Each structure stands twice: as C-alpha cells, then as structure tokens.
Amino acid sequence: MATGRTHRPATRSRGIPEATVARLPLYLRALTALSERSVPTVSSEELAAAAGVNSAKLRKDFSYLGSYGTRGVGYDVEYLVYQISRELGLTQDWPVVIVGIGNLGAALANYGGFASRGFRVAALIDADPEMAGKQVAGIAVQHSDGLEKIIDENGVSIGVITTPPGVAQQVCDRLVAAGVTSILNFAPTVLSVPDGVDVRKVDLSIELQILAFHEQRKAGEEAEAQAGAAAVAQAAQEDNGKGPDGDVPAVMPA
Amino acid sequence: MATGRTHRPATRSRGIPEATVARLPLYLRALTALSERSVPTVSSEELAAAAGVNSAKLRKDFSYLGSYGTRGVGYDVEYLVYQISRELGLTQDWPVVIVGIGNLGAALANYGGFASRGFRVAALIDADPEMAGKQVAGIAVQHSDGLEKIIDENGVSIGVITTPPGVAQQVCDRLVAAGVTSILNFAPTVLSVPDGVDVRKVDLSIELQILAFHEQRKAGEEAEAQAGAAAVAQAAQEDNGKGPDGDVPAVMPA
DNA sequence: ATGTCTTTGTGAACGCGTGCACAAAGATGG
DNA sequence: CCATCTTTGTGCACGCGTTCACAAAGACAT
Structure with missing residues (x-):
C-alpha cells in the first residue's frame, strides 16, 4: 500500500x-x-x-x-x-487542480485514468512565473497567485499537491482555506489539516523502501540457505550485510 | 493507501x-x-x-x-x-531499472528521494526506438531489446514498471525471467508473478477515487444537514445525487 | 545515596478484516 | 412442477494491528 x-x-x-x-x-x-x-x-x-x-x-x-x-x-x-x-461518486464531475507542475505534475496532467473516471483537470498551477502560460497536456499553466480564485470559480474540492516538500504545507493551507476538502499529496511530507479535510498520500520512495526490505530479507535467507552458521556470524560482524536473524549487539554511540 | x-x-x-x-x-x-x-x-x-x-x-x-x-x-x-x-536494507546499494519512459517514468528518474535512500537508477528502458539514446535525468534511455542484458550486467533485482497497461504483464514477465525479484508497478493492471517475487502497486487513479468517495459522502451529509428528508427523497429519485443513506430501489436492467 | 520525575517497553483488551464453509436462492432442464 | 446444479450472501472463528495503561528503567537533582 x-x-x-x-x-x-x-x-x-x-x-x-x-x-x-x-x-x-x-x-x-x-x-x-x-x-x-x-x-x-x-x-x-x-x-x-x-x-x-x-x-x-x-x-x-x-x-x-x-x-x-x-x-x-x-x-x-x-x-x-x-x-x-x-x-x-464517479457519476458526477470532479474538477481537480494540480499544484506544482514539475515532472510528476505533468505526468498526472497527462494521465488518462482521470478523465475516464469523472475527474477533470480544471487547472494546473505553479509558483514559477516562467511556467505560467505554458501548455501542459493541452492546458495552460497558471501562476499560483490566482489559486484561490481558480478554486472558487471552478468549484474545486479536490486538490493534488506535486510540489517540492518544502512548500507543500503552505500550498495545502491555501488550498484548504480556499475551500478544498480532499487532498492527494505526493510531496514527502506529513500535512496537517483541520478536521473535515481528507488527505491521502502517495509516496514513491516509501514503496521502494518496503521492496528493499523484502529484497534484503530474501537475499539473507538465500545466503543462510547456502552457507551455514559461519556466514551468519561473519555477516553479523560486518554489521552491514546483516545476518538474517539480525539483532546485532547494538553499541549505543552517544 | x-x-x-x-x-x-x-x-x-x-x-x-x-x-x-x-x-x-x-x-x-x-x-x-x-x-x-x-x-x-x-x-x-x-x-x-x-x-x-x-x-x-x-x-x-x-x-x-x-x-x-x-x-x-x-x-x-x-x-x-x-x-x-x-x-x-538502505545501507546497501540497490540498482533499479525503470521500464517505460513516458511522463511518469521521467518523473521517477528525476525524483530525488531515490538516490538519497540507497537507490540508484541503473538504466532507463523504453520500447520506442525514438527514445533510445535520449537523455532523461542525465541517463541515456536504452531500447528494451537489451533488457535482459542490462539487468544481468548491473545485478538489478528491483524493477519499476511505468509502461502503458497493455504491455505491463509482458514487461513484468521479461523482468522476472531476467532475474528481477521485486517489482513496483505503476501500470493499472493486476500483474501475476511466480512465488518469490514481490509486487507492490501504486495506482494514481485509485487514490483519487477513494477521495471522491469520501468527498461525496461529505457533500451528502451536508445536504442532509441543510435540507430535511425531502431533499433525501428527491436525491434518491434523481438517482445521481444519491441520498446519503443510499440503497436506491435497484432496478435490474438485464 | 536516595528520591523524584520523565519516558520507554510491553501485557492485555479490543476491534477490524479475512477467509472458511454452508445454507438459501434461483436458474435450468426434463 | 419438480429435481438438480450453480453461485450468491453471510454467520462464524481466527488472527493481525491498534490502543490503553502501567510497571520498569534510568536520568537528574539534591
């Protein structure tokens, strides 16, 4: 997940x-x-x-x-x-704004799975003045100054945040203040929102890290199967390869 | 999730x-x-x-x-x-291949959260001959013909699929056959893999749909709070606005 | 050294989600 | 109309995950 x-x-x-x-x-x-x-x-x-x-x-x-x-x-x-x-609720039309038009924002804007499910990209918003006016997925990017107006005029209640993590919270705050009540957050940050606002997050690196955990475990079991207890002892000593049954001595540094 | x-x-x-x-x-x-x-x-x-x-x-x-x-x-x-x-397992180096260099694949290649966590983009692979040789995130895209060779030479065990859904399964099969044992799937398809291979999926539109469900529910409760049972009855009749306590008569069409 | 105060680590209870296994329901054929 | 066969809908039990609440552990001041 x-x-x-x-x-x-x-x-x-x-x-x-x-x-x-x-x-x-x-x-x-x-x-x-x-x-x-x-x-x-x-x-x-x-x-x-x-x-x-x-x-x-x-x-x-x-x-x-x-x-x-x-x-x-x-x-x-x-x-x-x-x-x-x-x-x-897909029988109705859901206007959505995407804030932060980098690679990911552009990818989402182009993503076909939205339109076919009742989601309509109402606006693309970016803080970079250079981006304003450029066409992405056939839609002109607008500057974030007009964020509140855009949300209000389009009746947007769902916002997607694809900004750098540093500005995600303030973007979130502005979205919420402007009336957005559901947020899909791709920025690797914990957003705090008032009650009544839903946040779902998608974190690309978290998924990879979970895979890495299992991958390491598989590699460990394999090594265990091949070599005997000797390899385990050595791995525990290396402190990096980490033997499959872990629990190294734990030397507290501070 | x-x-x-x-x-x-x-x-x-x-x-x-x-x-x-x-x-x-x-x-x-x-x-x-x-x-x-x-x-x-x-x-x-x-x-x-x-x-x-x-x-x-x-x-x-x-x-x-x-x-x-x-x-x-x-x-x-x-x-x-x-x-x-x-x-x-982030203390070790995890070479990763990304297959399907569209908007999303490019976004992932540029994503900073990987390198800082021990993940290294070993190769970008695409089936389009036009893409081969192009630089994305400072890495030259390679044609999918060489997929097996790339995986073998780089010791890749984690693959990321960002292809269109139609070819995701065959890409997956090739990855697995070449030795990949962990797959992160962004294509909206259910992948079938042999035992011992981990698949995690990230589906962008699913997240939005879950948000829409809650959003609709919020709107429904609001309407219920404002108007009385009359509004509910009307909404149930419209069959679209769907009253908050749902369960419309259900007329089986076929 | 002793007492106080903070914070961890965990036993135990609870609730949700999952999957089995089966009875009820209905289609279909004779 | 009756028998058979398929497939749904669900009661039940089990296990995982979450949360509470508290005892044990250790820092710190006196």
Missing part, C-alpha cells in the same frame, strides 16, 4: 468498511475491462481472479453495497459498473 | 509485522529531518507527531527492532537513523 489514510481512524463511512472502499476501484477497473469485451455477466470467482482478490472477500464487499448478484448466475457487468461508479 | 501488497498474505517477515515495515520509511524521513537540524535525541511523543502516528504505535514498532531507546530521555536520532536504514 503506497498510501495510507492520514486522518480519520478507520471510521466506516456509511456502513462501508474502508478496506472495501479501497477495493472498489479495483473491481471497477476489472468490470470496465469486461464491459469493453461485451461480457454480460461474471461470477464472483472470475471477477475476483481478474481483480486479484479472494472471491469470498469480493462477495462480502459487494454485500455492503446491496444484493446486486443473481444466485446461480453471477453479477450483471453493466449494472455493477453503474452501482460501483455511483457508490464511489 | 495508494498501494497494497499483492502477494504474500501479511506474513510477518523476520518477526517484524508488515504494518510496521510500512511505517519505518516514515520514521526514517522524520528522523532524517531531525538529524539535519542536529537534534541529538527525540522522544516517542515528538517523533510520533512528526511522523503523523500514535506514539504508542511508534514505541511498539521500535520494540520489534530492539530496545534502542533510553528511558527518561528518548531515542538517539543518529543511532536510530542507522538502525532503521540497516533494517530496511
């Missing part, structure tokens, strides 16, 4: 568990693919395989939305696409 | 819970910031605030690594930075 909810301690909103909400987009994608292939119905087993989850979990997830399946047959693809879209 | 573990059903590796591993990078970042400000020690309370977590959780997390704190004082910042880095 590259992300984690920041506020809101796992409250289940409207009876639907957070874990389920997080999976709905997954189901929706799989269903959309089926829909494009004109598949009329799908069983929980098939859909679960396509979405990469357990079928019992999928059925339980859907049961929170209502009884939309037909026993002995499965789920009607089109109908389910509609129900999940509606539940997620 | 923008991400979710794909394989490996919450196994705790080497006694450290997955949830804890996922938070270690968070602590590490907060500690690094303190280190740069030359702060010598920090209490669990302060560090927890900086990382945006509960202090009891933080202490329990650290307890899995060992007893690195001093009662009555707190934790030695430098020492903890080292211990967490070592635990995550």
Whole structure:
C-alpha cells in the first residue's frame, strides 16, 4: 500500500468498511475491462481472479453495497459498473487542480485514468512565473497567485499537491482555506489539516523502501540457505550485510 | 493507501509485522529531518507527531527492532537513523531499472528521494526506438531489446514498471525471467508473478477515487444537514445525487 | 545515596478484516 | 412442477494491528 489514510481512524463511512472502499476501484477497473469485451455477466470467482482478490472477500464487499448478484448466475457487468461508479461518486464531475507542475505534475496532467473516471483537470498551477502560460497536456499553466480564485470559480474540492516538500504545507493551507476538502499529496511530507479535510498520500520512495526490505530479507535467507552458521556470524560482524536473524549487539554511540 | 501488497498474505517477515515495515520509511524521513537540524535525541511523543502516528504505535514498532531507546530521555536520532536504514536494507546499494519512459517514468528518474535512500537508477528502458539514446535525468534511455542484458550486467533485482497497461504483464514477465525479484508497478493492471517475487502497486487513479468517495459522502451529509428528508427523497429519485443513506430501489436492467 | 520525575517497553483488551464453509436462492432442464 | 446444479450472501472463528495503561528503567537533582 503506497498510501495510507492520514486522518480519520478507520471510521466506516456509511456502513462501508474502508478496506472495501479501497477495493472498489479495483473491481471497477476489472468490470470496465469486461464491459469493453461485451461480457454480460461474471461470477464472483472470475471477477475476483481478474481483480486479484479472494472471491469470498469480493462477495462480502459487494454485500455492503446491496444484493446486486443473481444466485446461480453471477453479477450483471453493466449494472455493477453503474452501482460501483455511483457508490464511489464517479457519476458526477470532479474538477481537480494540480499544484506544482514539475515532472510528476505533468505526468498526472497527462494521465488518462482521470478523465475516464469523472475527474477533470480544471487547472494546473505553479509558483514559477516562467511556467505560467505554458501548455501542459493541452492546458495552460497558471501562476499560483490566482489559486484561490481558480478554486472558487471552478468549484474545486479536490486538490493534488506535486510540489517540492518544502512548500507543500503552505500550498495545502491555501488550498484548504480556499475551500478544498480532499487532498492527494505526493510531496514527502506529513500535512496537517483541520478536521473535515481528507488527505491521502502517495509516496514513491516509501514503496521502494518496503521492496528493499523484502529484497534484503530474501537475499539473507538465500545466503543462510547456502552457507551455514559461519556466514551468519561473519555477516553479523560486518554489521552491514546483516545476518538474517539480525539483532546485532547494538553499541549505543552517544 | 495508494498501494497494497499483492502477494504474500501479511506474513510477518523476520518477526517484524508488515504494518510496521510500512511505517519505518516514515520514521526514517522524520528522523532524517531531525538529524539535519542536529537534534541529538527525540522522544516517542515528538517523533510520533512528526511522523503523523500514535506514539504508542511508534514505541511498539521500535520494540520489534530492539530496545534502542533510553528511558527518561528518548531515542538517539543518529543511532536510530542507522538502525532503521540497516533494517530496511538502505545501507546497501540497490540498482533499479525503470521500464517505460513516458511522463511518469521521467518523473521517477528525476525524483530525488531515490538516490538519497540507497537507490540508484541503473538504466532507463523504453520500447520506442525514438527514445533510445535520449537523455532523461542525465541517463541515456536504452531500447528494451537489451533488457535482459542490462539487468544481468548491473545485478538489478528491483524493477519499476511505468509502461502503458497493455504491455505491463509482458514487461513484468521479461523482468522476472531476467532475474528481477521485486517489482513496483505503476501500470493499472493486476500483474501475476511466480512465488518469490514481490509486487507492490501504486495506482494514481485509485487514490483519487477513494477521495471522491469520501468527498461525496461529505457533500451528502451536508445536504442532509441543510435540507430535511425531502431533499433525501428527491436525491434518491434523481438517482445521481444519491441520498446519503443510499440503497436506491435497484432496478435490474438485464 | 536516595528520591523524584520523565519516558520507554510491553501485557492485555479490543476491534477490524479475512477467509472458511454452508445454507438459501434461483436458474435450468426434463 | 419438480429435481438438480450453480453461485450468491453471510454467520462464524481466527488472527493481525491498534490502543490503553502501567510497571520498569534510568536520568537528574539534591
């Protein structure tokens, strides 16, 4: 999970568990693919395989939305696409602003997955005067001076922060003050926001670090399997290769 | 969470819970910031605030690594930075390849958070012959024909996929066949990999969809607070605005 | 040396999420 | 209309993660 909810301690909103909400987009994608292939119905087993989850979990997830399946047959693809879209609020138009048009901001602006899901990039905003007026993904970048006006005029309630970490908090504060109530934060910083504002964060380097942890563990186990206890003892001495069962003596420096 | 573990059903590796591993990078970042400000020690309370977590959780997390704190004082910042880095495997060099040099791939190549954490972009790979030779982030893009060779020669075990979804699985297969055992997937597709290979996914549109869900819920509650049951009934009729307590009649189309 | 005060480390309880396994429901064929 | 067969929806149990609350540990002052 590259992300984690920041506020809101796992409250289940409207009876639907957070874990389920997080999976709905997954189901929706799989269903959309089926829909494009004109598949009329799908069983929980098939859909679960396509979405990469357990079928019992999928059925339980859907049961929170209502009884939309037909026993002995499965789920009607089109109908389910509609129900999940509606539940997620994707049947309405969500104007979004992206603040910080560097490489990542530009990548997001060009990302096709937004428009097809009801999200519309209402504005691209950057603090650099050089950027103002330049076209990115067919949209003219605007200077951050007009941030409040842009948000107000477009009725924006979702903001995406792709700025350097140093200015993320102040950008966040301005967004919130201007009326934004949901923020997707790509800057590697912990944002503090008032109650009622949702923040989700995506941290690219965190994901890599988690992978590195497991990768190291795999390498360690492998080494353990090859060599015997001798290699472990040596690794513990090196203090870097770190033997698989860790817990080196721990010499407190200060 | 923008991400979710794909394989490996919450196994705790080497006694450290997955949830804890996922938070270690968070602590590490907060500690690094303190280190740069030359702060010598920090209490669990302060560090927890900086990382945006509960202090009891933080202490329990650290307890899995060992007893690195001093009662009555707190934790030695430098020492903890080292211990967490070592635990995550960041004291060693991780060569990484990025496959698919579009906007997102370029953004990642330029991302500063990698190099500072032991990750080194060993190669940028793209299937487009036009891209080959072009410089991105100071690195020449190479054609995907040489993928296997590049991975082998650089000892790459971590691959990042930023290709269009249609080719993600085959890229994944080639990476795995060439020896990659950890994959960070940005393509909106479920990747299937053999046992022993870790996949983590980051899906940008999923995060936005989860935000939209909560945003819609907030809007619904607001409307409910303003108007009475009348508004709810009307919204249920519109079938789009969707009243806050949902569960519309559900007319099965097929 | 002794007492006080701060902060860690952890035992224990609780709650959420997951997955099994099965009964209920309905489609389909005879 | 009845029997069979498929697939959903869910009760239940289990395990992980979170949080509270407190005892143990050590710093620091006197």
